[in-house]
Amino acid sequence: MINTKLTFNQQAFFPSTIPLKISDTQIKKHMRDQRVRQLKDIRCSLYLRFNAERTGGTWWFYRYEDGKQFPYRVGKYPATQAKDIMALISATSVLIANEKDIECNRFETVDQLIQWHVQRQFKLNRSSKARLQNLKCMSDLHLTSIFHGQPISTLDYQTLDRELIQPMFEQGYSVSYVRAHFNLIKSAFTASKKLKHLTVNPISEVKFKDFFPETFSVTQAQVKGCRLNNDQLLAVLTAAEQQPPPQRLLLMMILAHGSRIGETRKAKWKNISFIEKCWLIPRDDTKNKQSIVYPLTDDMVELLRSYREWQNKRGYSSDSVFPVSKHSHKPIYGAKASEWIRIIARKEWSAHDLRKRARTIWAELGIDYIVGEALLNHARDKLDQAYIHTHMEKQKREALEAYHYWLKNSWCNCFTPVSTDF
Numbered sequence: 368m369i370n371t372k373l374t375f376n377q378q379a380f381f382p383s384t385i386p387l388k389i390s391d392t393q394i395k396k397h398m399r400d401q402r403v404r405q406l407k408d409i410r411c412s413l414y415l416r417f418n419a420e421r422t423g424g425t426w427w428f429y430r431y432e433d434g435k436q437f438p439y440r441v442g443k444y445p446a447t448q449a450k451d452i453m454a455l456i457s458a459t460s461v462l463i464a465n466e467k468d469i470e471c472n473r474f475e476t477v478d479q480l481i482q483w484h485v486q487r488q489f490k491l492n493r494s495s496k497a498r499l500q501n502l503k504c505m506s507d508l509h510l511t512s513i514f515h516g517q518p519i520s521t522l523d524y525q526t527l528d529r530e531l532i533q534p535m536f537e538q539g540y541s542v543s544y545v546r547a548h549f550n551l552i553k554s555a556f557t558a559s560k561k562l563k564h565l566t567v568n569p570i571s572e573v574k575f576k577d578f579f580p581e582t583f584s585v586t587q588a589q590v591k592g593c594r595l596n597n598d599q600l601l602a603v604l605t606a607a608e609q610q611p612p613p614q615r616l617l618l619m620m621i622l623a624h625g626s627r628i629g630e631t632r633k634a635k636w637k638n639i640s641f642i643e644k645c646w647l648i649p650r651d652d653t654k655n656k657q658s659i660v661y662p663l664t665d666d667m668v669e670l671l672r673s674y675r676e677w678q679n680k681r682g683y684s685s686d687s688v689f690p691v692s693k694h695s696h697k698p699i700y701g702a703k704a705s706e707w708i709r710i711i712a713r714k715e716w717s718a719h720d721l722r723k724r725a726r727t728i729w730a731e732l733g734i735d736y737i738v739g740e741a742l743l744n745h746a747r748d749k750l751d752q753a754y755i756h757t758h759m760e761k762q763k764r765e766a767l768e769a770y771h772y773w774l775k776n777s778w779c780n781c782f783t784p785v786s787t788d789f
Contacts, residue, residue: 389415391449398424413456415444426452428459439463441566442520446475451520451569458567474564477514477522477552481506483564484555497629497701504702505548509535519565524573527552532578539714549575593723594716597777600724604778606711612785613689614707616674619781621708621718623771624661625725625742627654628718632704634688636675641668648744659744662764664771666782673784680787725770732773734766742766 383404387393397403398421405416405424412429426442441459442452474480485506489499513530514522527549535545553570560568595603607618620631630648638647641663650658663671674688683690687698699707708718722743729739741759774781 384414389413389449389452394424394444394449410453411456413452415449426455428456430463443475446518447520448518451567455520455567462566474519474559477517477519478511480519480559480565481510481514481552481555484551484558487558500700501547501702502551504700505551508702509548510551520567520569522569524570524577527570527573528578539709541717546575593720593727595720595724597724597728600774600777603711604774604781608780608783610707610711612674612677614711616670616785617689617704617707618711618718618721619667619670622721622725623664623667623774624767625722625729625739626661627722627744628704628708629654629701630744632689632701633698635686636688637686639663639671639688641672644668653744655744657744659741660760661742662760662767664764664768666771666775669784670782673787677785677787728773729766729770732766732769734769735762738762738766 383402384407385397385403385405386407386409388410389406389408393406394415397406398417401421403417405414407414412431414427414429415424416427417424423446424444425440426444426447428439428441430437430439439459441447441455447455474483485502488494488502492499494502510531513534517526517530531548531552532545535548553573556565556568556570559565560571603618603622607615610618617628617631620626620634621628624631624646626648630653633652634646634648638649639645640647644663644665646661646663648659648661650656653659681693683693685692685694685696687696689699689704691697691699705718708721712720726739726743729742730736738759742763771782
């Protein structure tokens with residue numbers, strides 16, 4: 368008798384399509400099984416077809432009409448999780464009923480969506496250069512790293528609060544700064560949904576005020592008092608002296624003149640005259656589109672001269688006082704300037720607090736209110752403008768000389784020239 372051993376191919380009778388109620392647990396279970404090509408949901412004509420690498424798959428929704436089959440690709444896994452797919456199918460069914468085009472989500476993760484949105488804003492070129500650079504900085508410094516690999520469908524109120532809102536507040540960022548990041552994410556999702564790059568916007572109903580108690584006023588929180596008092600200035604000036612020359616000079620120019628950080632970082636050597644002892648900020652670089660001339664005291668001229676020599680010794684060829692790099696004519700971005708100040712402040716106050724403190728000291732020194740307003744470059748009515756044009760320049764110089772004398776009494780080294788050996 369011949370002993371014959373029969374071997375059966377067990378895969379021959381194994382179904383490549385598994386009908387079940389699709390869940391994330393079931394997906395992970397069957398994804399590892401090479402014999403399974405796809406899962407079919409028993410609730411509707413929904414399929415999850417695995418990719419060749421078994422790292423994810425594509426969601427397909429089928430519609431049947433007059434004996435014909437119409438497939439719709441509605442998303443990718445794991446970008447769209449099983450717990451979110453039924454909501455997506457409901458939205459897709461509405462679009463089909465209204466005879467509208469169905470598009471698969473163009474983006475899988477939140478960081479991909481944010482990068483696309485920022486790049487699109489640059490291409491549209493409808494915002495100012497400063498605004499575009501701020502968007503890029505917020506994306507590069509915070510959002511793309513915070514939400515790297517975060518599936519779009521999983522972004523919700525809890526995730527935003529846990530990953531973005533609370534951590535940024537804990538790190539000492541202001542309400543307005545945190546709000547700007549939230550608004551960037553909201554804008555990215557809204558634009559993507561409108562352009563049909565997303566089928567569903569998971570954060571369409573989330574508002575910034577939702578992250579605070581009902582009695583909390585976001586508007587009032589942004590209008591806060593000065594977090595820097597006179598007694599703290601000694602520590603500020605001492606800390607500034609230990610910083611690299613660009614960081615130190617940025618803080619000193621803001622504190623010494625009460626200028627805005629956004630206007631100060633754009634300072635150019637061609638607008639600084641050591642002969643006439645003045646610093647011009649042209650209207651295109653100011654917040655209110657009104658140019659301003661700051662008188663330079665002898666101490667400030669000496670500090671600026673030494674800083675210019677320091678730059679020349681190190682091969683700087685830029686006209687910018689605070690260039691991005693040695694040979695770049697572009698000034699540092701707003702986010703970088705704020706970061707420089709934040710390091711000195713240890714996140715306890717901002718550049719705007721330096722401006723507020725200067726204004727308070729001017730009042731304590733008896734400097735005229737209108738002179739203070741002129742130095743702050745606040746918007747003025749026609750009567751004020753006429754008065755300022757006729758009488759103000761001499762008074763501004765006298766005010767800053769008195770103020771700089773006060774600063775030197777607080778810390779005698781605050782205007783010490785920059786050492787070329789630093």
